[in-house]
Amino acid sequence: MSPAPQSPRGDIGRRVAARRHQLSLSRQDVALRAGAAPGYIQYVEEQSATPGIGFLLRLADALETTVQELTGGTVDLPGGLGRAAREARMVELDEAECRELLGDHGVGRVALTGGDGPVVLPINYQVLNGEVMFTTGDRSPLAGAAGTEIAFETDHIDDAFSKGWSVLLVGTVRAVEDESEALRLREAAYSGPWAGEGREHVMILTPRRTTGRRIIVADAPEDTR
Structure with a gap:
């Protein structure tokens, strides 16, 4: 049966x-x-x-x-629609806190200068040995940025308590030219690009500066991450 x-x-x-x-x-x-x-x-x-x-x-x-x-009521809404809290304050995070919030994988944004000016692109990222790895299309603006300095940002927003944090990494991005190494890195990634297939060009950002900020609200529950 x-x-x-x-x-x-x-x-x-x-x-x-x-x-x-x-x-x-x-x-x-x-x-x-x-x-x-x-x-x-x-x-x-x-x-x-x-x-x-x-x-x-x-x-x-x-x-x-x-x-x-x-x-899922907030899926299609931008973060940060809540009103500012009355007793909020912003604090700077040290590098260790930034690394903890960054975690080992997630979704973030990269900012770079393209042919038509500045552009910001969402990416799925993986942290490997202190560097940020992601994949993109061979002809994407990000692939064309190899050898230049870019900015990478990830954050979390809590609309319920009008607080959140952000982490910013700035450094030079390079392309992984060796295909066997690129394949190893793609297989080690927690997730492939949410945007779909055809994004197998592996890029690695080596940060030279890591900074972060957190908005703290009195009497709000503490963040666990």
């Missing part, structure tokens, strides 16, 4: 799992925070579940986010 087909995992489940991993929490941790059974957290993550608003509120609180974020 064939096993019953499993329901496809829904968008809420994917967002819950991604946020849980981002916070380095187990399902047991989230269950304790949300007052639920670990089995139900697994069900929400792996099945096409539609939790009630009461549970979603507790789950969002457990994951230090909002119901809007979990349900």
Whole structure:
């Protein structure tokens, strides 16, 4: 007898799992925070579940986010729509804090000067031995920037509490010409480019300057990253 087909995992489940991993929490941790059974957290993550608003509120609180974020209500909105907090202050981050926030992979932006002037491009990045690796198309403006200095930025915005952080790296970018080395780096990457196939030209940014800033709001929950 064939096993019953499993329901496809829904968008809420994917967002819950991604946020849980981002916070380095187990399902047991989230269950304790949300007052639920670990089995139900697994069900929400792996099945096409539609939790009630009461549970979603507790789950969002457990994951230090909002119901809007979990349900995808902010997907097509730019970050930073919240009003400025009354008692906010900005602090500079040291290089160690910047490296911690940068993590080992993520999505950021590179700024460079192209033929038509300055341009900013989103990229998926990987951190390898203190350098930032990403891939692009052979004929992209970024591929043409090899041997020049560019800026790379990544950030996080918390609309709920009007706070966030940003990290900026400035340095020279180079192309990996050896195809075997390029293949090794592509295979080591956590993710391929979200923009799709055809972006196999490997670039590496060696930062000469790393800076960052964080907006701190009194009485807001502390960031875990």
